[in-house]
Amino acid sequence: MKRLLRRLGIYLLAIWAAVTVNFFLPRLAPGNPADAVFFRLAQHGAVSAATRKALEAEFGVDTTDPLWLQYLHYLNNLLHGNLGVSITYFPANVSDVIAQNIGWTLALLTMSVVISFTLGTLIGVFMAWKRGSALDTTLSSVMTFLYSILYPWLALVAVYFLGFKLGWFPFSDGYDSSTTTMGWNLDFILSAAQHAVLPALTLVVSTVAGWMLTMRNSMITTLSEDYILMARAKGLTSRRVMFAYAARNALLPSVTGFAIAIGAVVGGQLLVEIVFSYPGIGFALYQAIQNQDYALADGILLLVIIVTVVMNLIVDLLYTVLDPRTRLERTA
Amino acid sequence: MTGAATVLDIRRLCVDYGVGEDAVHAVSDVSLTLRRGEILGLAGESGSGKSTLVFAITRLLRPPAVITGGEAIFFPRDASANKRQNGSFSVSESSDAFIRDDALTGGPTDILRLSPANLRAFRWNELAIVFQSAMNSLNPIMPISAQIMDVMRTHRPQMSATERKQRAAELLRLVGIAPDRLGSYPHELSGGMRQRVGIAIALALNPDIIIMDEPTTALDVVMQREILNEITRLREQFNFAVLFITHDLSLLLEIADRVAIMYAGRIVEEGTQRDLYLHPRHPYSYGLIHSFPSLHGPRQRAIGIPGSPPDLRAVPSGCAFHPRCPLAMPVCTTALPQLLPQPSAEQTRVACHLYAPTATGEPPTADEMRAGYEALAKGSGSL
Numbered sequence: 001m002k003r004l005l006r007r008l009g010i011y012l013l014a015i016w017a018a019v020t021v022n023f024f025l026p027r028l029a030p031g032n033p034a035d036a037v038f039f040r041l042a043q044h045g046a047v048s049a050a051t052r053k054a055l056e057a058e059f060g061v062d063t064t065d066p067l068w069l070q071y072l073h074y075l076n077n078l079l080h081g082n083l084g085v086s087i088t089y090f091p092a093n094v095s096d097v098i099a100q101n102i103g104w105t106l107a108l109l110t111m112s113v114v115i116s117f118t119l120g121t122l123i124g125v126f127m128a129w130k131r132g133s134a135l136d137t138t139l140s141s142v143m144t145f146l147y148s149i150l151y152p153w154l155a156l157v158a159v160y161f162l163g164f165k166l167g168w169f170p171f172s173d174g175y176d177s178s179t180t181t182m183g184w185n186l187d188f189i190l191s192a193a194q195h196a197v198l199p200a201l202t203l204v205v206s207t208v209a210g211w212m213l214t215m216r217n218s219m220i221t222t223l224s225e226d227y228i229l230m231a232r233a234k235g236l237t238s239r240r241v242m243f244a245y246a247a248r249n250a251l252l253p254s255v256t257g258f259a260i261a262i263g264a265v266v267g268g269q270l271l272v273e274i275v276f277s278y279p280g281i282g283f284a285l286y287q288a289i290q291n292q293d294y295a296l297a298d299g300i301l302l303l304v305i306i307v308t309v310v311m312n313l314i315v316d317l318l319y320t321v322l323d324p325r326t327r328l329e330r331t332a
Numbered sequence: 333m334t335g336a337a338t339v340l341d342i343r344r345l346c347v348d349y350g351v352g353e354d355a356v357h358a359v360s361d362v363s364l365t366l367r368r369g370e371i372l373g374l375a376g377e378s379g380s381g382k383s384t385l386v387f388a389i390t391r392l393l394r395p396p397a398v399i400t401g402g403e404a405i406f407f408p409r410d411a412s413a414n415k416r417q418n419g420s421f422s423v424s425e426s427s428d429a430f431i432r433d434d435a436l437t438g439g440p441t442d443i444l445r446l447s448p449a450n451l452r453a454f455r456w457n458e459l460a461i462v463f464q465s466a467m468n469s470l471n472p473i474m475p476i477s478a479q480i481m482d483v484m485r486t487h488r489p490q491m492s493a494t495e496r497k498q499r500a501a502e503l504l505r506l507v508g509i510a511p512d513r514l515g516s517y518p519h520e521l522s523g524g525m526r527q528r529v530g531i532a533i534a535l536a537l538n539p540d541i542i543i544m545d546e547p548t549t550a551l552d553v554v555m556q557r558e559i560l561n562e563i564t565r566l567r568e569q570f571n572f573a574v575l576f577i578t579h580d581l582s583l584l585l586e587i588a589d590r591v592a593i594m595y596a597g598r599i600v601e602e603g604t605q606r607d608l609y610l611h612p613r614h615p616y617s618y619g620l621i622h623s624f625p626s627l628h629g630p631r632q633r634a635i636g637i638p639g640s641p642p643d644l645r646a647v648p649s650g651c652a653f654h655p656r657c658p659l660a661m662p663v664c665t666t667a668l669p670q671l672l673p674q675p676s677a678e679q680t681r682v683a684c685h686l687y688a689p690t691a692t693g694e695p696p697t698a699d700e701m702r703a704g705y706e707a708l709a710k711g712s713g714s715l
Contacts, residue, residue, distance in 0.1 A: 132395075225468060226463055226465065226468035227469050230469040230470075231471070233456070234455060234456045234460075234482070235451075235452045235453065235483075237452070240486070244471075244474070245471050249471070249473060322473070323472075324472075324517040324519070325472060325517070
C-alpha cells in the first residue's frame with residue numbers, strides 16, 4: 001500500500017512536470033491564437049479593431065500579465081476542469097472537441113493495436129517454436145521487410161491502390177455522412193467499420209512485425225531455459241510447454257510495450273489520421289498546432305500525459321499479477 | 333542388487349554434435365545396464381559426455397546433437413508384479429488413479445524409436461529426471477503446486493482436482509516440505525527446498541527410473557548431505573532405479589551400488605562401488621579416486637591427473653587417455669582398448685590395454701599407479 005502511494009506521488013509529479021512544459025513550450029513560439037483567427041477572418045473581408053480586441057480577450061492573449069501569472073491561471077482552470085475554448089473549432093470548448101474526436105480514435109487505434117499485438121505475438125511464438133524451419137526463415141525476412149517500411153509510404157500506397165484505383169474501401173473520413181446518420185444504427189456502424197478497414201489494415205501491417213520480432217527473440221531466449229527442458233521431460237503436451245511455460249514467460253517484456261502502445265493510442269496516430277482524414281484526436285491535434293490553438297493542443301497533450309501515466313500505473317499493477325517475482329518487493 | 337532385473341539397457345549408443353567430417357563424437361559406443369532399484373553412478377569430468385548421454389536416452393537432445401547409433405531399451409515392469417507394494421499410497425491406491433497407460437505395457441521398448449505420442453506417455457511415467465539446478469528447472473511464474481500437478485493432469489487424466497492436490501501435498505511431505513508451501517513460487521524457496529521440489533515432481537508418477545543430473549552440485553555441503561539421505565531413503569521406500577550423474581566421484585562411492593566412469597565420450601571402467609573404490613583398475617579411475625583426500629584410512633598424499641580433458645574435436649588416437657596416463661604403452665597411442673570383463677571381479681569391466689587378455693605381464697598394482705602419477709607430477713613440476 002505504501003509502495004502504491006509512493007508510486008502515485010511520483011506519477012502526480014510527472015503529470016505536473018509535463019503540464020508545465022506543455023504550457024510554456026507553445027507560448028515561447030512566435031504568434032498567438034488571436035492572430036491566427038484574425039488572419040483567417042481577414043481573408044473573408046475587413047475585420048474591425050473591435051473584433052480583434054474581442055478575440056484577444058476571448059483567448060486571453062490581451063493580458064499584460066507576466067507569463068508566470070498566466071501559468072497560475074492555467075493551473076487554476078485545469079483544476080476546475082476548464083480546458084478553455086478551441087480556436088480551430090471556435091467557439092466549441094476544448095473538452096467538447098476532445099469528447100467528439102476521441103471516440104473515433106479509440107475505436108480505430110485500440111482495435112488496431114490489439115489485433116496487431118495479438119497477431120504479432122502469436123506469430124512470434126510459433127516462429128520461435130519452429131525456429132529454423134521454412135516458416136520461420138520466410139516469415140523472418142518478410143517481417144523484417146515490413147518492419148522497415150516507412151508508414152506514410154505504406155499508407156499512401158494503400159490509399160492509392162486499394163482505395164483510389166480499385167475502389168474497394170473508402171479512404172477518407174470516419175463514416176459516410178451523406179447516407180448515414182451518426183448513432184447506434186446498423187447502417188452507421190457498417191459504414192464506420194468500412195471506413196476503418198484501410199487505416200486499421202495499414203496500421204496492423206506496419207506494427208505487427210515489431211511485436212512479432214520482439215516476441216520471437218524473447219521466446220527463443222526463454223526456450224533455452226532449463227524449465228522448458230524439464231517441461232518437455234515431463235511429457236507435457238507441446239501446447240502446454242509452448243504456452244504455459246514458454247510464451248507466458250516470454251510475454252513479460254512485451255507487456256510494457258503493449259501498455260505504452262495503448263497509452264499512445266489516445267494521442268492519436270497523427271500520420272494515420274492525416275493520411276486518411278480520419279476525424280480523430282490526432283487530426284485535431286494536427287489542426288491545433290497549425291492554428292496555434294494553444295488551448296486545444298494543451299488539452300490533447302494533457303490527455304495523452306494522463307493516459308500514459310495511468311497506463312504505466314496499470315502496467316506496474318499488472319506486473320505484480322503476471323510475475324510473482326516482482327511481488328517480493330512488496331513484502332520486503 | 334546382483335541378479336535384479338534390467339530396467340534400462342543402453343546398447344552401443346553414439347551421439348554426435350553436427351554431421352559429416354566435422355562431427356564431434358560426444359558419446360561413442362556406450363553400453364550400460366541399469367537394474368531395477370539400483371543406483372548406478374556415472375562419473376566423469378566436464379565434457380566427458382555424461383550429460384549428452386542422459387539427454388540422448390531421454391530424447392531431449394537439441395540440434396545440432398544427433399544420435400547416430402545404438403539403442404536404449406526400456407523393460408517395462410511385469411504386468412502382474414506390483415512395484416508399489418513397498419510404497420504407502422493411501423491417497424491413490426484406493427482409486428483407479430494409477431491405472432497405467434496401455435502404450436507401454438508391451439515388451440521391451442527402444443526409447444530412441446518411440447513414436448512422439450508414446451514418447452510423451454513414456455516420459456515421467458517410466459523415467460523422470462531431477463535436473464542439475466532446480467533453481468532454473470522450475471518455472472518462475474508458476475506456483476510449485478501447479479508444476480507438480482500438471483504432470484498428473486497430463487498423464488493421469490482420471491484423477492480429480494482434489495486427488496491431484498492431495499497427491500501433491502503428499503509428495504511435498506515425502507521430501508520433507510510442509511504442504512502449506514504448495515502455493516509458493518520457486519523464488520520463495522531456498523535452493524535446497526527447490527531441489528526437494530524437483531525430487532517431489534520426479535516421484536509424482538512413481539517412475540521406474542529417475543535420472544539425477546548433478547542434483548547436488550549447486551548446493552552447499554550440508555544441504556548436499558540432506559538431499560543425498562533423502563534420495564537414499566526414498567529409493568528404499570519406492571524402489572526406483574537411479575542413474576546418478578556427477579563429476580564428484582567421492583559422492584558416488586558413497587551412495588551408488590555400481591559406478592561407471594566416462595572419459596572423452598566412452599566408458600573406461602565400470603564396476604561395483606566397493607570394487608571400484610578398493611581396486612580401481614583404469615589409471616584414470618585410480619587418478620580420480622586418489623585426487624581427493626580420504627577421511628578414513630592411512631594418510632596419503634592426494635595425487636592429481638596432469639593435463640586436462642581432451643578437446644572432443646581432436647580426441648587423441650588409440651586410448652583417449654594416453655597423453656595423461658602415467659603407464660601409457662606404445663600400443664595405447666594406436667589401438668582403441670575394448671571395454672572387457674575382468675576375471676578378477678565379476679561385475680567389473682575395464683577399457684585399458686594393461687588389462688587386455690593379450691597384455692604381456694601382470695596388470696599394474698596400486699603402488700605402481702601411484703608411483704607413476706608421482707613421477708608425472710615431478711616431471712611437470714620441474715618444467
